[in-house]
Amino acid sequence: MVSSHSDILKGRRIDGRRFDSASLAFLSPAGLLLFLLFLGPVVYSFYLGFTNLQLIGPHSTNFWFTGSVNLKSMFRNEEFYHSLYITMIFVVGSGAIGSTIGGLVLALLMQAGAPVFRGIVGAAAMLSCILPPVTVAVMWHASTSAGGVFPFLLGLPHVEFLYNYPMTVVSVANIWWLCGLSMLMFSAALRNISHEMIEAALLERASAYQRFIRIILPSLRPTIVTSALLMCLLSFGNFTLIFLMTGGGPANATNILPLYSYVQGFTFHRLGFGALLGNVIILLSAILGSLFVLIGYLSTRRATSVKKAGE
Amino acid sequence: MSQSMSLPGEPVPVRVLSPGKVAVNLLLILCALFFLSPMIWLLVASxxxxxxxxxxxxxxxxHQFExxxxxxNMRALGNSLMLSIVATCVATIPSSIAAYSFSRHKIPGKNGILLSILFLSGVPISILIIPIYQIFQWADCLSLIPTAxxxxxxxxxxEIYVIKNAIDAIPLDLEEAARIEQxxxxxxxxxxxxPLCLPGIMAAAIYGFINTWGNFLPPLVLITDTVQQPSPVAIFGFMTADVVNYGAIAAYSLVYSTPVIILYIVMARLFRGGFVLGGAVK
Structure with missing residues (x-):
């Protein structure tokens, strides 16, 4: 918002919104780059999804629009439904729900715990979420193979966790990587809860459970929605972790859509089909994103209407 | 239970070893074990x-560090550095200029544009790989700099979002004063x-650097020359080798991760000390 000062000086109307021609010059470098290498490719990918483009062979240079051929082969493919299913488990289960709850629990535990442990857990969780995904994959690959750290700690040193329970292991690794971030968000939100309310509840002899359900959880609602959305999108982008840990296997057990798209495109040379799967990913993340925004909007509206009714 | 809750601003309560408190701390130790054990393996194996x-x-x-x-491996690290520096410059300079415009100018449909920019930052990068590969192949530039x-x-x-927030925090009066002085x-x-939003720009630049440093799939697909491949692809090579040398992987991952950890500490400092400009305007 440009304040009215300069507008008066230049003799402009203050009420009207005017387009500053200088802003075009300011926006064009970033706009051009984003258009050429981000928005443009997204649109191009939408087109490629309906072509017979191949990685090698005659259709790699000479490809054309084939209408619904790819679409039909996608819907006829059982692997697609399986992939869609485990993608939702990974993105919503491990990302939106798992990492958010993990972060919330960590933040609550840290609030109540001794300072020594609070410091250690906080630092460890933050360190885990800043490490590059490749490093996380290396650590988790080793730690969950037979004889690794986690099978040893659980008292089953000879069990190949990664091979026997690939989806669980990959989901837990994803939570391990993400929940430091949501912990940070929840710790900040917990500090902002008004102490007066908690004190009043304590005076009324509210139990810890009542305080949590009636005061803390409602105050955290916006943070929960934001965290769930963020974790969801970050899990969608977490191609590297699964690719390095399992490569989609064993027997497609961890073949989430981003991996499926990559393998179809670059291993089986079906770039067109891979692009179509990419379009499904965009569609899914758009739906999930707007769903979360909607939930956030509805819950804040309800919260404010409740507040108004109380006044 | 009321004794175990310590409210900030209140006198420190007398320490009582209640069962609840013991349970909480035991759970915290378990969490610490969960987070730290893979890291400890990495350190020990290296x-x-x-x-x-x-x-x-x-x-x-x-020997593993040797x-x-x-x-x-050092060449791969050099490639990562090159990739990240070019990407950081390409991203940060146009982003800063655009962020200024978003913060200060009247742009029709600004909120809509900003919201779609925020949405773009959440789009998974892997979906861009196939169209970008196709474009790069057509332009015959499947190499390091275009990938960067x-x-x-x-x-x-x-980055636009972060820098815009930093510029929003600068009081308009400073700019007005400069404008009045012609x-x-x-x-x-x-x-x-x-100078005033430098912490914000730095934080955005560090984000850009770390983002590129950690990216694995785009270099793997978009760089055809193996000599130009960055560290993540080198680690992938280690992991898929016939005989997996865990020690060397651990040592190299450690070397590769260290710059990221240092940069994050710098960034956290910038965010904490950054946007306090209250004293500039009376």
């Missing part, structure tokens, strides 16, 4: 002569805005 996936008492050696610092430009662009939406727009940008 200095162990016979490192495996098991956590063992190490027979100390620096492997990590050999010529090919692409990775820079993928970081741009978030300072040109370039002068205002360089002398007033840039």
């Amino acid at each position: 200095v162990d002569t016979q490192a495996s996936q098991q956590l063992e008492w190490p027979t100390l050696t620096l 492997i990590a610092f050999n010529r090919n 430009v692409f990775l820079g662009v993928t970081a741009m939406p978030f 300072a040109s727009i370039v002068r205002i940008l360089v002398r007033v805005i840039a």
